[in-house]
Amino acid sequence: MKRLATHVTKAEDQPSVYAGTLMNSAEDLVKRVRAGDDEAFRCIFERYARPMVSFIYGMVGERHLAEELTQETFVRAYRSLSTLRSEPKISTWLFGIAKNVARETIRSQRKENIRVNIDDQAVMSLCDHQPMPDSQLLDRERDQVIRDALNALDEDKRLVFTLKVFQQRSYEEIAEISGFSIAKLKTDLHRARMEMRRRIGPYMGVKQQ
Amino acid sequence: MKCEECLPLLEEYVDRELEGRTAERLAAHLAACLTCLDALNELSCEAELYASYQPDINVTPALWNAVQARIKEEKITAITAIFVAPPTRLQKWFAQQLEGFAEFGAQRFFQPTSAALVLTTIVIVAGVTSLLRSWPERQPEPSSTSQTALQPADNSGSTNILSQPNPHRLNNVALPTEVSKHPAIASGGDGTIGTLSHGTLNKRRIRNATTKDAVTTTTTTTAAAAKLRRASEEEALFEREVAELDGASTNLFMPKSLDGVETEIARHVEKSQLLLRSFRNAQLSALTYSSDIAYDKEQSRKLLYRNIILRRDAATQGSRQVEQLLNTLEPILLDIANLPDRPTSRDVLSIEQQMQKTEIVAELQVHSASATSSFN
Numbered sequence: 001m002k003r004l005a006t007h008v009t010k011a012e013d014q015p016s017v018y019a020g021t022l023m024n025s026a027e028d029l030v031k032r033v034r035a036g037d038d039e040a041f042r043c044i045f046e047r048y049a050r051p052m053v054s055f056i057y058g059m060v061g062e063r064h065l066a067e068e069l070t071q072e073t074f075v076r077a078y079r080s081l082s083t084l085r086s087e088p089k090i091s092t093w094l095f096g097i098a099k100n101v102a103r104e105t106i107r108s109q110r111k112e113n114i115r116v117n118i119d120d121q122a123v124m125s126l127c128d129h130q131p132m133p134d135s136q137l138l139d140r141e142r143d144q145v146i147r148d149a150l151n152a153l154d155e156d157k158r159l160v161f162t163l164k165v166f167q168q169r170s171y172e173e174i175a176e177i178s179g180f181s182i183a184k185l186k187t188d189l190h191r192a193r194m195e196m197r198r199r200i201g202p203y204m205g206v207k208q209q
Numbered sequence: 210m211k212c213e214e215c216l217p218l219l220e221e222y223v224d225r226e227l228e229g230r231t232a233e234r235l236a237a238h239l240a241a242c243l244t245c246l247d248a249l250n251e252l253s254c255e256a257e258l259y260a261s262y263q264p265d266i267n268v269t270p271a272l273w274n275a276v277q278a279r280i281k282e283e284k285i286t287a288i289t290a291i292f293v294a295p296p297t298r299l300q301k302w303f304a305q306q307l308e309g310f311a312e313f314g315a316q317r318f319f320q321p322t323s324a325a326l327v328l329t330t331i332v333i334v335a336g337v338t339s340l341l342r343s344w345p346e347r348q349p350e351p352s353s354t355s356q357t358a359l360q361p362a363d364n365s366g367s368t369n370i371l372s373q374p375n376p377h378r379l380n381n382v383a384l385p386t387e388v389s390k391h392p393a394i395a396s397g398g399d400g401t402i403g404t405l406s407h408g409t410l411n412k413r414r415i416r417n418a419t420t421k422d423a424v425t426t427t428t429t430t431t432a433a434a435a436k437l438r439r440a441s442e443e444e445a446l447f448e449r450e451v452a453e454l455d456g457a458s459t460n461l462f463m464p465k466s467l468d469g470v471e472t473e474i475a476r477h478v479e480k481s482q483l484l485l486r487s488f489r490n491a492q493l494s495a496l497t498y499s500s501d502i503a504y505d506k507e508q509s510r511k512l513l514y515r516n517i518i519l520r521r522d523a524a525t526q527g528s529r530q531v532e533q534l535l536n537t538l539e540p541i542l543l544d545i546a547n548l549p550d551r552p553t554s555r556d557v558l559s560i561e562q563q564m565q566k567t568e569i570v571a572e573l574q575v576h577s578a579s580a581t582s583s584f585n
Contacts (some may be wrong), residue, residue: 049268057264067272075279108554133448141430146262
């Protein structure tokens with residue numbers, strides 16, 4: 001199951017979709033942008049905006065900030081696309097820019113000590129005192145738990161986990177985006193899963209390994 | 210395949226990253242092993258849970274509008290940038306090269322000369338004076354030979370030089386005319402400033418030096434008197450510059466030959482210290498404009514020009530400590546002055562790192578403290 005494919009098929013939910021968007025391959029769009037066609041860049045934006053916002057949101061954990069950083073990502077992409085010597089694989093390339101944009105923000109936030117640490121005890125106490133259906137949570141609460149657990153991961157693990165589990169990128173693509181070796185990203189992914197499992201397990205009835 | 214081999218591969222299997230023969234062997238093992246199958250089912254449940262995760266995000270038309278607006282802004286900036294200065298490092302390199310040539314030429318001609326050279330310069334000065342007198346619309350009526358000889362040179366030559374691409378021009382900077390009359394700086398017709406090529410600067414220095422030497426010949430014959438007169442002229446220029454930039458009265462300083470320059474340096478160090486502290490303390494959002502940064506940029510531009518002048522004079526006077534301090538300060542002022550209108554946190558961070566690395570604020574503070582104690 002490809003999450004990106006799901007987003008593409010939900011094109012009718014997008015506020016403004018051009019009829020020719022799905023008919024243009026990414027390579028064609030890149031060529032047209034490099035030739036000065038701004039409309040082609042809009043098609044690229046329409047196609048990749050939501051995955052970018054979703055990915056960056058997974059990295060920074062704030063909706064408004066994710067939208068701003070998505071703007072920055074596409075502006076940088078536009079700036080760089082016309083100067084590239086060869087046509088890149090657009091999705092991987094965009095994720096790479098988004099990763100850098102997100103990381104810069106995370107590091108500046110860390111320096112300013114803005115980030116809030118997740119209190120494991122508070123999360124666990126929610127399980128103890130709140131009535132809930134067997135092994136199930138309300139959707140919103142579930143999403144909040146996953147988001148909090150994701151924010152608690154360190155930067156590298158969060159990057160790899162978000163790209164693999166939420167964006168359904170292959171190992172090769174993740175290696176290209178992150179600059180990590182495949183061995184490192186497998187290790188980080190495994191550890192990220194274990195940590196996520198530990199945090200959300202009490203809510204999901206998932207057996208901790 | 211055994212369980213010890215199967216279990217570590219289950220995550221890759223769920224991620225569909227396992228292919229070929231390994232995947233077949235694992236699938237065959239799962240068909241026969243309940244333990245591994247349970248583990249696989251747990252991983253599959255996890256995957257379904259994450260698949261159902263829906264972050265509350267929406268891509269609205271406003272997002273595209275914002276991207277489009279920024280792209281247009283970048284295009285306008287790119288077009289404008291064709292006519293302004295090259296990157297900061299190149300500016301600094303050219304400035305250093307220019308100052309090196311200027312100092313070399315200045316030292317050559319400010320050193321004590323033989324009597325024969327002095328006589329030769331008298332003859333040259335006489336010729337220059339008669340030429341200047343033939344241009345009544347450009348030169349004021351001289352009350353004495355010395356004043357005529359020491360008038361700031363006109364900008365006719367510099368205009369021709371500035372018609373060529375000038376790497377010393379800062380972005381959209383316009384300075385008061387008093388500053389632009391400084392020997393090292395020339396004004397272009399569009400109100401921007403640039404620094405002179407080393408050839409023109411040396412010509413001016415030769416002209417100024419020969420006229421000054423002629424003056425000292427008529428009054429005294431010592432090089433020290435020539436330096437004193439030059440220093441007092443420079444102080445008068447500084448005084449006008451300070452008054453213009455600070456918007457204060459012209460009586461800020463009591464020129465006391467070289468002491469006036471030291472006072473100017475102390476004041477400059479203090480103002481730079483305040484600027485850097487203000488910049489360091491400014492809160493800047495990554496994607497929003499801060500009026501604090503605009504003010505700091507403007508102050509930095511003003512301090513930068515003053516810094517260039519003071520540093521060169523410190524080098525000429527042999528004040529190595531002051532020269533080194535101002536040399537350390539200058540690139541930081543340049544970077545602040547060249548910040549874009551919407552600086553990113555990375556832009557600001559690199560300058561802050563440079564400040565921390567050089568400990569410039571502490572150095573300025575030490576200099577201020579020592580200057581205060583010596584004045585008292």
